[in-house]
Amino acid sequence: MDIARSVTHPPRRAHRPGSRYTRFTLVLTTRGLTKRYGERTVVDGLSLDVERGDVYGFLGPNGAGKSTTMRMLVGLVHPTAGEVRILGEPVGPRARAALRRVGAIVEAPSFYGYLSGRDNLRMLADLTGPCPASRIDAVLDRVELRARASDPVRVYSHGMKQRLAIAAALLPAPELILLDEPTNGLDPMGIRDMRALVRSLAVDDGLTVLLSSHLLAEVEQVCNRGAILAGGKKRWEGEVAALLHGRRRIRILAEPLARAAEVVEARFGVPLTIADDAGWLPADGARGAIDPADVVDALVAAGVRVREIVGDAPTLEEVFVEMVEAAA
Amino acid sequence: MSARELLRCLRWELYKLARQRASYLGFVLSLVFTVVMLIGFGLSEFKSLRNMRLPFDPLALINGPFFAHFTLNIGFFAVLPLLAATLGGSQLAGEAKDGSLRALLLRPPSRTTVYVAKIIATWVWLQLNVFFLVGLALLVGTIAFGGGDLLVFVWEFRKAGPWVVESPDWLVTTLVVSLGAGASLFVICALALFLTTLTDSPVVAHVGTLGAFFISSVIQRLPDQIISEDVRDALPTKNMNFWHELYRFWHPSDAAFDAARFWDDVAWCGGFIVLFLGAGLWWLRRKDITA
Numbered sequence: 001m002d003i004a005r006s007v008t009h010p011p012r013r014a015h016r017p018g019s020r021y022t023r024f025t026l027v028l029t030t031r032g033l034t035k036r037y038g039e040r041t042v043v044d045g046l047s048l049d050v051e052r053g054d055v056y057g058f059l060g061p062n063g064a065g066k067s068t069t070m071r072m073l074v075g076l077v078h079p080t081a082g083e084v085r086i087l088g089e090p091v092g093p094r095a096r097a098a099l100r101r102v103g104a105i106v107e108a109p110s111f112y113g114y115l116s117g118r119d120n121l122r123m124l125a126d127l128t129g130p131c132p133a134s135r136i137d138a139v140l141d142r143v144e145l146r147a148r149a150s151d152p153v154r155v156y157s158h159g160m161k162q163r164l165a166i167a168a169a170l171l172p173a174p175e176l177i178l179l180d181e182p183t184n185g186l187d188p189m190g191i192r193d194m195r196a197l198v199r200s201l202a203v204d205d206g207l208t209v210l211l212s213s214h215l216l217a218e219v220e221q222v223c224n225r226g227a228i229l230a231g232g233k234k235r236w237e238g239e240v241a242a243l244l245h246g247r248r249r250i251r252i253l254a255e256p257l258a259r260a261a262e263v264v265e266a267r268f269g270v271p272l273t274i275a276d277d278a279g280w281l282p283a284d285g286a287r288g289a290i291d292p293a294d295v296v297d298a299l300v301a302a303g304v305r306v307r308e309i310v311g312d313a314p315t316l317e318e319v320f321v322e323m324v325e326a327a328a
Numbered sequence: 329m330s331a332r333e334l335l336r337c338l339r340w341e342l343y344k345l346a347r348q349r350a351s352y353l354g355f356v357l358s359l360v361f362t363v364v365m366l367i368g369f370g371l372s373e374f375k376s377l378r379n380m381r382l383p384f385d386p387l388a389l390i391n392g393p394f395f396a397h398f399t400l401n402i403g404f405f406a407v408l409p410l411l412a413a414t415l416g417g418s419q420l421a422g423e424a425k426d427g428s429l430r431a432l433l434l435r436p437p438s439r440t441t442v443y444v445a446k447i448i449a450t451w452v453w454l455q456l457n458v459f460f461l462v463g464l465a466l467l468v469g470t471i472a473f474g475g476g477d478l479l480v481f482v483w484e485f486r487k488a489g490p491w492v493v494e495s496p497d498w499l500v501t502t503l504v505v506s507l508g509a510g511a512s513l514f515v516i517c518a519l520a521l522f523l524t525t526l527t528d529s530p531v532v533a534h535v536g537t538l539g540a541f542f543i544s545s546v547i548q549r550l551p552d553q554i555i556s557e558d559v560r561d562a563l564p565t566k567n568m569n570f571w572h573e574l575y576r577f578w579h580p581s582d583a584a585f586d587a588a589r590f591w592d593d594v595a596w597c598g599g600f601i602v603l604f605l606g607a608g609l610w611w612l613r614r615k616d617i618t619a
Contacts, residue, residue, distance in 0.1 A: 074434040076617040096436045104434050110427025114348050123340045127435040168431070 025052045027176050027208045028073070032082035035068050035232075042068045044232040045082070050176075050210055050225075055202045057219030057226030057240060058212040061320065065232040066212040067107060070180045073210075074104050086176060100129055103169025104178040108185070109161040113154030117145060117164050120153060121171060128172045139167040143197070159190035166197060177201060179211045183218060198222050216315060220244060228320060235323050244313060247322075248283035250292050253308040254299055263302040264295065283311060329441045337437055337445035345453050350418065354411035354453075358461040361407045362468055365399045370472070377481065380489055389479035393498050395469025397505070400462050401482065404509055409541050411457050412513045416520025417533030419446045420612070424528035424619035439612050443525075447605060450517050455510040462506050478502075480575050493578040501578050508571030515564050515597050516541055518604035525612040528619040541565065567596035 028050035035043040043065040050056045060066045071077035073084055075092050084091045089098035111120045118136060125131035140146040143163040153161065162182060169177050179198065183191045199222055201207045213219050219226055220240055227237040236243065252272070254260040257279050261272035264281055268290055272279040283290055292309050299306050314322075345351045377386040420443075423429035432442060478498030481490035493501050520537040527533055544565040547555055560566055570593030576584040 071617065076430060076433060078614065078616055096438055099434065099436050106430050106434060108427060110431055112344060112347075112428055113426070115344070119347075123343070124431065124435060126336055126340065127432070127437055129436065 026050065026085075027052050027054075027087060028056075028210060029085045030069075030073070030082060031085075033069065033072060033079055033084060034081040035065070035072060035077060036080045042232050043072070043079075043229075046229070046232075046234055047082075048227055048234070048237065050208060052175075052208050053202070053206065054225050055198065055209045055211065055223045057223030058210055058229065059214070059216060059219050059226055060212075060229035061214055064214075064229045066214075066229055067180060069229070070104075070106050070178060070212055073178060074099065074102065074106060076106065100172055101175045102178065103172060103174035103176070104180075105162075105165045105169055105182060106178070106180045109158075109165030111153040111161065111164060111168075114152060116150050117153055117156065117160075117167075118149040120164065121149075121168055124168050125171045131171060135171065135173070139170045142170060143167045158185050159187065159193075162186060162190070162194060163197075166194075170201075174207065176208045176210065179209065181212055181214070183213070183215075195222050216244075216319060217313060220313065228323070230320055235320065243319065246282065246284050247314050247319065249312045249314075250281040250283050250290060250295060251308075251310045251312045252279040252281060252295065252299075252306070253277075254279065255305045255307070259302065260299055260304045263298055263304060267298045268295070280312075329438055329444065333437050333441050334445055337441050338448050341445045341449035342452060345449055351415075351453065354415065354457040355460055357407055357411065358403070358457065358464060361403055362399060362461065362464050365395070365402065365465065366468055366472060369395055369398065369469075376486070377490070382489060384492060386479055386481070386490060389477060389492065391473045391476045391479075392466055392468075392470025393476065393478040393495075393502070394481070395473060396462050396466035396502065397478065397480070399465035399469075400458075400506065400509060403461055404513070405545075408458065408461070408509070408513050409516050410538065412454055412516035413520050413537035413541065414530075414534050415454055415457075416450050416517035417524050417537055418530045419450060419521060419524050421524040421527050421530040421533045424617075425530060427619065429619060430617060433617055440609060443521075443609050443612050447518075447521060450521060451510070451514055454513060454517055455507070458506050458510040458513065462502060466502070480578070482572050482575055484569060484572050485576070488584075491579055497578060501575065504577070505571055505574050508574045512568045512571045512597060515568055515600050515604075518601040518608075519564075522604040522608035522611075525608040525615065562596070564597070564600050567593040567600075570594050570597060 026049055028048065030046055030048045033043055033046040033048075034041065046065075046069060048056075048058075058066055058069070068077060072079050073086075073091065075096065078092065086098040086102055089095070091098050111117075112123075115123070118140070121136050121139065125136060137146065140149050143166050145160060145163055145167060148156070148160065153164065156164065162185075166179075166182070169179070182198065183194050186194060195218065198209060198211060202209050211219070211223060223240050225238065226240050226243070228235045228243075252260060252264075257272075257274055257277075260279055261274065264270065264272045264279070268281070269287055270282055270290075272281050274280075281290065281295065292311055296306055296309055374387060374390065380386065420429060423432065433439060475495070477495050478493040478501060479490055480493055480501075516537060519540055520533055523533040523536045524530070527536075541564075544563045548560055548563050548565050570590055573586060573590040573593070576586070579585065
């Protein structure tokens, strides 16, 4: 698959000046969205704002309520309270019109295994509304599945099904794409291609994307804005870059570490924390972002032997625990 | 629910049934059943018919048309309920199990439209199964026993005795009673279509439907001392025999057709169908799709 080559950089904001997209139009909003099963509250008063052109990361650990939220967004699950609006129109199990402008993958890609990829798309296209045959070829080309489009889906690999699901989501020429953990179950190459494809949907096609994930690194690579959900509640919403600012670290394996700490503090003005036989340095120092190459240069110049130096970002769990602790 | 949207959904539901191997299980079972019936028929001495005093020789009318109707009457209780239960029960639960229900229901057509399309597609496929069984039995029976007039011998009317429908009138008889049998079997399909909305497991829907059919059949046959006539009258299996009455349209006596009994049974069956499908639709519309 050659999708990665067509995309060179992730978008921070996919708006194009002068395009038909208006920068601050809200494509998707939820207000007080709540889902309870008996006594258990799965999603609790969730309010989200996804702007046109956003690649919006919907982050949360497993069981946070992401999939339930995604299902409420497309009307598969009835909210107990609150509302969903897509492009200003309400959405729910009985309000379907707005879904004509939405492409969605909810959980694992699922198709009729006994039908070919093309037949699956023909059916989904027909159920969505008028769709010329050329559109099906176009989306198959987009995900590079045209050569296998006549094969029954049951012989597709998971990655191919995932790409077919993207093709299905693109069929109605949507303005909003909802992707529920699209890299789940993919091999490393598949993950790379899928992330590149998601970026490309925003950059090349100008689509608004809502992507749910439990991987902070994935959201960091792909998304410009996002929210963190845990225990059914929104814990944070904003720019992804702001979420990670001050949380990136540089891990240093050097000898002697004590000497390395002196050099780093003198050169960059930040203390080196020593833990687990390694030195840890905030990547965003008091004098601006610290380039690991500068750290290597400084240490080598001071006669410190550098064994390894690696940029390190916190996991979602670490960020989440930090947020909860800060709130407490 | 717009008519255009419904037609689109119906077209694809029929297409899915036509392309799914499992949909042909019913046809294969019908084929096996017909062969078994043929063997049994060939070995039968037809004692019941032989001992009747009739103005014609019933044994001379043991032919293809008779075999086809005999197969339909036995198949109605033996193999066709199984087909009806599996066909109806697989509709939503089968899709929920495979995950395709999600893909289907996040498209613009409403759940009502999808459900109604599935109901119609199920009825069409069930009716095709019935026609296939009768047509196959007619073909095989005619090859094995020859053609001729139709001897109508329905066990329910055995006291009145059999009668003959001449060729080619029996073709219409066959068509009408096949449609009647299909409509009657749709009571089972409707129950399965209700259960299929409750569960994400097609097996539960199949077993639940067949279990209910079996229990109703057993209760229907319990003696009067145990079960009151009012309860018996309300059982689906009691009323599902309405299609037998259709044979009496072609009885030599014009007074044979019991319109009151026919319409009473049709009303009961129609009521059951509306009840089951209405409950299924109500539940589907409020159900959270979590599979």
